[in-house]
Structures are given as structure tokens and as C-alpha cells.
Amino acid sequence: METTIATKLVEFSFQSIAGKLGKMLEEEAALLAGVEDDVRYIVAEHKSITSFLTAISTRRNLDVELKNWAQELSEVAYDAEDSIDEFDCHLRSTQGFFKHFLRSIKLLKDRRNIATEIKKLKVQVEDIKKRHDRYFHPNEATSSGTVTGLDMTDRYSDPRIIGHFVEETQLVGIKQSRDKIIGWVMDENCPELTAISLLGFGGLGKTTLAKTVYDDPIIVEGHFQPRAWIAVSQNYNIKELLKKIIRQISVNEKQIRDVSGCRDARLNTEQLLNMMDESQLVQTVRGHLHGKRYFIVFDDVWSVEAWESLSIALPQGKEGSRVIVTTRIKDVANTSCSRNRRFIFKISPLSPELSWELFCRKVFDAPDYNCPPELENIGREILQKCDGLPLAIVTIGGLLASKPDNNFEEWKDLRDHLRLEIQTNDTLSKINQILGLSYNDLPYYLKPCFLFLGTFPEDYEIRRKRLMTRWVAEGIVSGVGGFPAEKVAERCFNELVSRSLVQPSEFNDNGKVKSCRVHDMMLEVIISISKKVNFAVLLNEHTTNLPQHQKIRRLSWQGGSSTELVPNTDLSHLRSFTSLGEDVPPLKDYRKHRLLRAIDLEGCRAIDYFHPKSFSKLFLLKYLSLRDCNNISALPDSIGDLQNLEFLDIRRTFISKLPNTIVKLQKLVYLLGSPFNVFKFPKGIRKLKRLSTFGMARAHNVHSLQETGQLVHLHKLGIYLSRSDLSLRMLEEISALLSKLNGSLRSLKIWHWGNNRLKKALDEVASPPLLLCKFYIYGQLGELPPWFASLKHVIKITLSNTRLQLEDLQVLRNLPALVNLDLSWKAFVNSDEDLVFDREGFAQLKFLEIVEQGVSFEEGAVRSLEILKIFRPPKSVNGIEHLHGLKEVHIQTENDDIIEMLKNIAANHSNRPKCFAKLLKSA
Numbered sequence: 001m002e003t004t005i006a007t008k009l010v011e012f013s014f015q016s017i018a019g020k021l022g023k024m025l026e027e028e029a030a031l032l033a034g035v036e037d038d039v040r041y042i043v044a045e046h047k048s049i050t051s052f053l054t055a056i057s058t059r060r061n062l063d064v065e066l067k068n069w070a071q072e073l074s075e076v077a078y079d080a081e082d083s084i085d086e087f088d089c090h091l092r093s094t095q096g097f098f099k100h101f102l103r104s105i106k107l108l109k110d111r112r113n114i115a116t117e118i119k120k121l122k123v124q125v126e127d128i129k130k131r132h133d134r135y136f137h138p139n140e141a142t143s144s145g146t147v148t149g150l151d152m153t154d155r156y157s158d159p160r161i162i163g164h165f166v167e168e169t170q171l172v173g174i175k176q177s178r179d180k181i182i183g184w185v186m187d188e189n190c191p192e193l194t195a196i197s198l199l200g201f202g203g204l205g206k207t208t209l210a211k212t213v214y215d216d217p218i219i220v221e222g223h224f225q226p227r228a229w230i231a232v233s234q235n236y237n238i239k240e241l242l243k244k245i246i247r248q249i250s251v252n253e254k255q256i257r258d259v260s261g262c263r264d265a266r267l268n269t270e271q272l273l274n275m276m277d278e279s280q281l282v283q284t285v286r287g288h289l290h291g292k293r294y295f296i297v298f299d300d301v302w303s304v305e306a307w308e309s310l311s312i313a314l315p316q317g318k319e320g321s322r323v324i325v326t327t328r329i330k331d332v333a334n335t336s337c338s339r340n341r342r343f344i345f346k347i348s349p350l351s352p353e354l355s356w357e358l359f360c361r362k363v364f365d366a367p368d369y370n371c372p373p374e375l376e377n378i379g380r381e382i383l384q385k386c387d388g389l390p391l392a393i394v395t396i397g398g399l400l401a402s403k404p405d406n407n408f409e410e411w412k413d414l415r416d417h418l419r420l421e422i423q424t425n426d427t428l429s430k431i432n433q434i435l436g437l438s439y440n441d442l443p444y445y446l447k448p449c450f451l452f453l454g455t456f457p458e459d460y461e462i463r464r465k466r467l468m469t470r471w472v473a474e475g476i477v478s479g480v481g482g483f484p485a486e487k488v489a490e491r492c493f494n495e496l497v498s499r500s501l502v503q504p505s506e507f508n509d510n511g512k513v514k515s516c517r518v519h520d521m522m523l524e525v526i527i528s529i530s531k532k533v534n535f536a537v538l539l540n541e542h543t544t545n546l547p548q549h550q551k552i553r554r555l556s557w558q559g560g561s562s563t564e565l566v567p568n569t570d571l572s573h574l575r576s577f578t579s580l581g582e583d584v585p586p587l588k589d590y591r592k593h594r595l596l597r598a599i600d601l602e603g604c605r606a607i608d609y610f611h612p613k614s615f616s617k618l619f620l621l622k623y624l625s626l627r628d629c630n631n632i633s634a635l636p637d638s639i640g641d642l643q644n645l646e647f648l649d650i651r652r653t654f655i656s657k658l659p660n661t662i663v664k665l666q667k668l669v670y671l672l673g674s675p676f677n678v679f680k681f682p683k684g685i686r687k688l689k690r691l692s693t694f695g696m697a698r699a700h701n702v703h704s705l706q707e708t709g710q711l712v713h714l715h716k717l718g719i720y721l722s723r724s725d726l727s728l729r730m731l732e733e734i735s736a737l738l739s740k741l742n743g744s745l746r747s748l749k750i751w752h753w754g755n756n757r758l759k760k761a762l763d764e765v766a767s768p769p770l771l772l773c774k775f776y777i778y779g780q781l782g783e784l785p786p787w788f789a790s791l792k793h794v795i796k797i798t799l800s801n802t803r804l805q806l807e808d809l810q811v812l813r814n815l816p817a818l819v820n821l822d823l824s825w826k827a828f829v830n831s832d833e834d835l836v837f838d839r840e841g842f843a844q845l846k847f848l849e850i851v852e853q854g855v856s857f858e859e860g861a862v863r864s865l866e867i868l869k870i871f872r873p874p875k876s877v878n879g880i881e882h883l884h885g886l887k888e889v890h891i892q893t894e895n896d897d898i899i900e901m902l903k904n905i906a907a908n909h910s911n912r913p914k915c916f917a918k919l920l921k922s923a
Helices: 002-027 036-056 064-098 105-135 159-171 175-186 206-214 238-248 253-260 269-275 278-289 304-311 330-336 352-363 373-384 390-401 408-424 427-440 447-455 464-473 485-498 520-532 637-641 660-664 702-708 728-740 758-763 786-790 806-813 896-908
Strands: 194-199 227-231 295-299 322-327 344-346 503-507 513-517 537-539 554-557 576-579 598-600 623-625 647-649 670-672 693-698 716-721 747-752 774-778 796-800 820-823 835-837 847-851 855-857 867-871 888-893 914-919
Touching (some): 175 194, 175 206, 175 322, 175 344, 194 330, 206 227, 206 295, 206 322, 227 238, 238 278, 238 304, 253 269, 253 278, 322 330, 352 390, 373 390, 447 464, 464 485, 464 598, 464 623, 485 513, 637 660, 693 747, 702 728, 806 835, 896 914
Parallel strands (some): 194 344, 227 295, 295 322, 537 554, 576 598, 598 623, 623 647, 835 855, 847 867
């Protein structure tokens, strides 16, 4: 399998090289004088190389020499691409100074350098060709279904598949087990704290079973007051886990201050938690849980030590509290469960018939999920090899569902390919083999995308946008035939989801996956493959040694004070650095790593300073994320040297002013801040012509708005306005700005503290941005601007402190595409009078959130509504029984009677929605 992986990655790398050389030949022919023929030879020869790689990618049991050759090809491809990229970037950086002196000494030297490198590359390619002639045998080649191109239309994800992993795994064969666990949880004859252990090897569904119990209405309806779900995993950090418990059980700031002894009012809750030691965190958890009936799930506990460290924080009591521990380690189950191992629940594989039901639901179309008769026998033979393992069934089912046709020969080939390995290997190897085959079935362009997931640790929630942007920045994904790289990345992501290779964990308003996780068993497969092909190196507390003879291309640091780089570790070929820990990362000075394409420091709170020249040599850097690095307060001037930077994220930092050099970043597409760390519009922002996403940023003068109006590609804009910012001229410029960008804007956020002057600016927009899909506004309006009724494409609207009239609800009800409506704090001026949702309008609305506002639903109202969230209603909520499509209702209030009323309505509702209720303390 590793040979197939290596050859696919080499094919991908050589296509990237050929594309770059071809582009240089077209655009920079003068700079390649003397080596044009060599470049053409390389571009042409790569086609025969990739053809050969495609042919052998389906062959198995290749000899050692051929395996080594494939790995050698990979390294050659990487080295060549590095040389080409660095040279190309260096040439472009000097052309501004020498545009009138192309024959200058410096340029001649650069041309000699690239000529030398290209000649070396040609020699390497010629050697590859010799090896190609030596090993290639036409009768051994095969073209049986190997995907060598990117047909985005045919491979687009099937929405039916996306939802099945979660729902069907929960529904098939889980009811009896769930009911038994719930019986233990709700047993009134066990008033003392009871810990229940769910034991089983990876992929049997321990987490799924625990989640169905955790989310069951009988559990969430208020029987347990504090509830928490804590993913532990192998690389746990006790302090961080305790912090997660504190956040989820809603410990108030006063309790935290009392334990910490800190009275500094400038420090917020997160800062106080970060100051506390382990014993103080334990004391905080125990203090809050004491005397309460609580319910906590510790998911994926790998060691007795982890359980013992966590259990110290759990007060015993006689209130009927419950804890569930999921683990694959028998000693952990024995140690954690209560009452002499009475509460150990061993999870068994699915029965053959339940396995078949799950398999059919995954492969075939709703509503019948019928298997064609000619496929049933071969299907059951394939299923038999899954041995009742839900993860294996879902993965194989996802692989078969992704095929365009249900072809008997394809199914037979899959059965025959699995047989030897499954008959001879143990259970874990069975899972790995099945998952490895799913990976192996990926086309070449998806393989590096999927291997990249291995740079994130276990149980890590990976945001879709973060992942896709990283793929693009590192050249893993690029545009195809005029199709932009961002769209290609999104479809690659969707294809991974449709194949069940990643698990969706959150969805956005459009139903797209917002974030995902990788199953831990699949992650083991990814890491194993990644090591074999030298794709990425992980550095964590369990790392024993780094590769000394391999070139490190990607480094992922996953935290821990004991994880340090070995002295003299060669990082000269490093392409990306990812920091996923809160301690000081092992890489501090980036000037030595000229080949870096991406630096991702998100969440690294230990960084508080960058050397003034930190970024001065990183000509290839495209991605820089400092998100959640909340000790960073400034960027160095050297940021302006990042000539290829496309993505800069400084959300939730303390950066309030950008260096003047920021406007030198001519390729910048994303410049991201947030309302809580607003930076001023940089002077000269008009120069950032490619900017697509900008904000939140403070528009502090007329000039900043005028310049922003020249950014004709601006897709998303966030503007912050303080009390003193809205002069008459500023109002005029806000109106003019929105008119200028009316053809490009799809998302608009406006945050204004102060009076209602903003209404005048919005009213007077001559050409409104009617293509908006998302609109967020915080600021006093009094009533909606007249053009609001024409927002035919808007999907999500958030209104906060807008103080509208109740009549404005009639404008919102007629917006045809509106899916998500968030009526936040003081959205309407009269909170005591009900917002009345009648049977007309809101045709597409699925998500509705209402804060501190009366509401009433008439019969037949909001027919599409699925999720209703109500926070602190001033009086009773009326008409929920009329919402026939409702799936979930969330209520937070100080009024116990309202909670009881909603619970009763939900229990008798025709759709039986889940009711999530929280009783708040009176202010």
C-alpha cells in the first residue's frame, strides 16, 4: 500500500512542477534564456513519468527497489519544486528594482542559478526515465478505473451520504444498549455518585452510544443540572481538561476569583483560569459540583492515571450524580466503574442482520435502501469481513456509495482484495486494512488533502475553512481549468465527507459541514502512511525521536513542555509549521526557514513577541494565522516583506494597529479581525486590490472608507464604528461605500456603539448591496432601511441592539431565502409585546433565536422551522405546538413554570422535538 501512496504523491508533485515550469516559460521567457529547451524537455517528460506512476499504482507486492525508487521520486519532486518556487519568488522580488536593468549583474547571477538548477533537474529526470524504461512492462500496466484527472462535476458529494454517518450509526442496533445505560443513569435506588464504563475496541461505537444517552431528552430535560462532555484522548492535559469542565458547567467568575485569590478586575475569566494551578482548578470544579446532581461523560480515556487525575475533581455526594467513561482499555474500565465492576458495559459488534441494515442504509437510496438482488450475496460476503464493526461497515459502505454505478465486478474485486488480509490479521488490523483501502481508492488529488488531516491531534475539531485555506496555501490544492482553488478545495473536502473519511461535527446555515473530526482509528492509519512517505512529522509528548535522515517538510507541534527539537535538526526544507499547543513552540525564529508556505499558530497563547525581522525572509509564505494568540499586541514591520501572503488572521489578539507596511501585501485576500480586538483601517488599504475578506476593522475617518470603496473584489466586510466616528461626512461615505461595493458584497457586518445616526447612512444608500447572503448589524436603527425588503438572496440575518418596531417583522417574513434569523439583545424596542409569527412568510426559515422578547406562533406558522432557541423570555412562549417541523427547542429562563410548560408541549408535540432547558439564576 505504501508504494501506491508514494507513487500517487509523486504524480501529484510532478504535475505541480510541470505546471510551474510551463507558466515560467510563458510569462518569464527572458529570464530562462539558454535553458528553454531543458524546461520544455522536463515539461514533456513529466507526462510519461506520471503515466507510469498511474500504471503501477494498482500493482501490489512490488519489490523493495521499486518502493525505494518511488520514495526517491517523491523527494526529487519536492526538492525541484522548492528550487523553482524560491527562484521564481526571488526574481519577482527584484524586478521592481531592476525593471530597467534586466541585464544587471544581479539578474545575470540569478539567471545562472536557475539555469544550473534546471540542468540538475533535467539530469534527475533523465535518470528517472532510465528507471522508467527499466521497470515499465506494458503487460503489467493497468488502467482499471484509475483516476488521473479532476472531474469535479462527477465527483461532487452526495448530500444523502453526508448525514448518514451520524444518524444511521445511532439508529441501527443501538436502542437496547441505550435503554440499558439510561436505566443505570436514572436509577433512583443509587443516590451515590455512579461511574459507568463503556468498554470496547476502536470503531465499535462507544462514543456514539454515550452521545445518544447524553442527548436523550430524559437526560437533558433538567434532571441533571450541570452537564459536561469531555474528550480526553491519549495526549491529554489535565489542566486543560479541568478548564473545559469549568466552562461547560458554567462556573461563574466570582467563584473562580474566590479560588484564585485574584482581585484584578482587568482580567477576564479565561485569563483567571490560565493563571490557576491544577489544585485550584480541581477545587473550583469540586466547589461548583458540590451538592448538585451532575452528569459528565469522559470520552476516550486511555490510561488509569488520566481517570484518577480527573476523578479527584468529582465530589461523591448522595444526589444521584452520574459519570460515563468510554475506553478501549480494560484496566481503565475496571478502575473507573463503580460497585465492584457492576457498571461495566461491554460493547459488542452488530449482529449480521443489523450490520446488513446499516450497510444498506449507507450504500443505497432512501427511503427503501433496497439492495439489488444480483448484489446481495457479494454484498453479504463483503459485510461478513467487517465482523460487525460499525466503523468498518460505514467506511466500506461509503466507498461503495461513492461509485457512480453499483457494478458487480467492482464489488467482487473489493471482496477478493480484502480476503487475505482480513483472514490473517487481528481485529485492529482488519479495521486498518479496510480504512487503508478507502484511502487507497482516493484519486491522487485527494490523497495529500487527506494525509494533511494527520497534522491535527486526536479529537480535534477541524474547521472546514481553516483546512481548505491551508490546502491552498501549501499548494496541495490549486485551481483547475479556470475553476478557483477555493472551490476545488471545498469540493475536495465534500468528497472526503461523502466517503465517510471525516466525521461532520457542525453544520452551517446552508447545511454545509462547518467543522469535522477524524476518527481516531483512521487517524492512526493516516499517521502510519504519513511516516512512510515522509509527508509530515508530528512532535508531541509521545514523540521519541525525529527522523534524522529525512527532510522534514511539514512539522506539527501538538504541545507539551517536554517536546523540544533535537539540536541541529534540519528544518531547511520546512514548508509548513503548525502549532497546536499553548506552551512556547519549538520554532521561534522563522528567518531560517525560507521555504515556509504556512505558519499556523492558532491558540498559541504563550507567544507575546515577534523579532522585528521575523518575517523578512519568508518570500513564499501564503498563510499566517495568529488567531487566539491573545498575548500578541503588535506585528513587526517585516510583515510587509511577505510578498505572497494571501491569508492573515489576527482574530482574538490584542493587535489594535497594523504596521504601515501591511499595504505592501499585494496578494492578500483575507485580513481577519474581530469586534473584540478591532484594528484601525490601514492607511493605503486601496492598494490591497485582491482583498476579498476584510474585518472587523475600525473605520476611524472618511479617508479609510473612501479607500475601502476601491476594493472591487471585496466579498466580506466587517466595519466597527465607535461613538465618535459618525460625523456627517462619515455617514455619507458609509452610504457611498455600500453603493460602490454593491456588486461584490456577500457578507456585511456593521458594529456601532452609540446613537441612531447609522440609520441615516443606511437609508441613503443609492445602490444597495442586494446580493448579500449574510447581514449582521449591532446598532440602533429604529426601523429597517427601505432596501432591506429587496434582499432576495440573504440566508442569515443577525440583529442586535437595533431597537426595531414590531412592524419590521413583516419585512423579515417576506425575505424568500432566509434560513437563519437571530433576534438578539434589544433587536426590537418593545420586548413585552409579542412578536407574532403568522402562517404567512418565513418560507425557508429553519433556525430562529430570540433573546428577551415575547413571541407567539399561530397555527401553520414557520412550517420549515427545525431549531428554536429562546433566551430569557419576559413571559410565556405561545404556540410552539403549532410548529409542526420542530426538531429541537432550547430555552434558558429564570422562570421554572415556562420550562415546565415547554417540556409538556414538547412531550405531546406531533414531532416529539428534543427539549434543552436551562434554569437561570435571577439577576
